Amino acid sequence: MNILEKLKQKAKNLKKRIVLPEGDDERVIKAAHDAANEGLATVTLLGEEENIRNKAKSMGLDLGKVEILNIQDDEKKELYAQKLHELRKQKGLTLDQAREWLKNPMYYACMMLYEGRVDGVVAGAVLSSPDVIRPALQIIKTAPGIKLASSCFLMVVPDCPYGANGTFLYADAGFHPNPSAEELAYIAITTARTAQLLLGVTPCVAMLSFSTKGSAKHELVDKVIEATRIARSLNPELLLDGELQADAALVPEVGQRKAPDSPVAGKANVLIFPDLNAGNIAYKLTERLAKATAIGPILQGLAKPVNDLSRGCKAEDIVLQIAVTVLQTQF
Numbered sequence: 001m002n003i004l005e006k007l008k009q010k011a012k013n014l015k016k017r018i019v020l021p022e023g024d025d026e027r028v029i030k031a032a033h034d035a036a037n038e039g040l041a042t043v044t045l046l047g048e049e050e051n052i053r054n055k056a057k058s059m060g061l062d063l064g065k066v067e068i069l070n071i072q073d074d075e076k077k078e079l080y081a082q083k084l085h086e087l088r089k090q091k092g093l094t095l096d097q098a099r100e101w102l103k104n105p106m107y108y109a110c111m112m113l114y115e116g117r118v119d120g121v122v123a124g125a126v127l128s129s130p131d132v133i134r135p136a137l138q139i140i141k142t143a144p145g146i147k148l149a150s151s152c153f154l155m156v157v158p159d160c161p162y163g164a165n166g167t168f169l170y171a172d173a174g175f176h177p178n179p180s181a182e183e184l185a186y187i188a189i190t191t192a193r194t195a196q197l198l199l200g201v202t203p204c205v206a207m208l209s210f211s212t213k214g215s216a217k218h219e220l221v222d223k224v225i226e227a228t229r230i231a232r233s234l235n236p237e238l239l240l241d242g243e244l245q246a247d248a249a250l251v252p253e254v255g256q257r258k259a260p261d262s263p264v265a266g267k268a269n270v271l272i273f274p275d276l277n278a279g280n281i282a283y284k285l286t287e288r289l290a291k292a293t294a295i296g297p298i299l300q301g302l303a304k305p306v307n308d309l310s311r312g313c314k315a316e317d318i319v320l321q322i323a324v325t326v327l328q329t330q331f
């Protein structure tokens with residue numbers, strides 16, 4: 001069984017409820033159908049029922065196992081508005097504004113999660129990442145003891161001898177545009193934890209740069225060196241090293257040549273990018289050129305799971321993100 005099948009199998013045993021707020025999108029409808037029929041989760045689509053059923057019919061899909069909720073008719077609508085007002089009134093949100101926010105299905109889905117009506121939210125096939133992440137931060141917030149939420153991608157690269165049999169976590173490829181050294185250190189530690197929990201592998205974390213162990217001098221490199229120092233001081237047990245170039249991190253012979261004393265070089269399975277330009281470009285290139293499966297952005301550090309997608313995703317990617325979201329309910 002490959003890693004993706006294993007993730008799905010584990011999700012099936014947990015019997016969780018996932019809401020997909022972008023119910024009008026055909027990829028989302030197909031993913032809801034497939035995830036519900038495979039038994040990965042109980043799936044609720046938000047949207048106008050007749051419209052969704054007609055689309056499904058034209059795609060040859062029977063949505064018998066999928067719940068459809070039109071938020072305009074939902075009896076909990078006013079209760080959620082009051083709860084949202086309560087939650088954010090100190091930030092200046094009035095009750096009328098809360099009602100307005102809840103016309104947006106993403107905010108509605110987050111309130112369903114906040115209130116325990118579902119166990120996770122997956123969106124981003126239509127919405128941009130900021131429009132998925134912001135409601136999650138405003139309503140679900142970070143888990144107790146966590147200051148910084150972030151994101152990672154689970155990358156499964158076919159015929160790849162590197163990482164954990166071709167499986168990697170990339171971070172942050174979806175959330176933090178330009179993390180400080182301290183933020184980068186937190187991102188590395190959180191992503192290592194996600195690797196352990198999601199994949200059951202021992203994380204081997206490379207703090208990536210265009211320099212390996214002093215081969216180049218630049219303030220951009222200094223940030224990665226400082227992040228490495230902070231991450232080590234926060235979590236001395238973690239197998240983490242930097243600064244490393246991607247080839248030194250991944251390829252044993254190159255790692256041996258460029259960083260012979262590194263415990264990570266040539267073995268990395270968690271790749272930490274210095275900023276979102278690098279991370280986002282790298283994940284999309286890996287997905288498109290190496291034909292990798294890219295699941296994410298997986299949000300880390302939230303009190304309950306809300307996960308993002310790329311607007312370029314396929315229905316299969318959404319199904320896999322549903323499985324990951326189910327597994328995160330156990331973190």
Ligand SMILES: CC(C)(COP(=O)(O)OP(=O)(O)OC[C@H]1O[C@@H](n2cnc3c(N)ncnc32)[C@H](O)[C@@H]1OP(=O)(O)O)[C@@H](O)C(=O)NCCC(=O)NCCS
Pocket residue numbers: 091129130131133134137138142147148149150173174175176177280297
């Ligand atoms: C995610 C993002 C929207 C947050 O934007 P932001 O401008 O910081 O949002 P705000 O300042 O309005 O913060 C919203 C809330 O989130 C909280 N927050 C922001 N970043 C946070 C973080 N990393 N961890 C925890 N909470 C965070 C804020 O404290 C605030 O909470 P509050 O309203 O309860 O006080 C922003 O980082 C972003 O646009 N990132 C780029 C995403 C992107 O375009 N990705 C590319 C494609 S994947």
Ligand SMILES: CC(=O)OP(=O)(O)O
Pocket residue numbers: 124127128129173174280296297309310311312
């Ligand atoms: C994660 C990401 O890059 O999202 P999108 O492709 O929707 O911008």
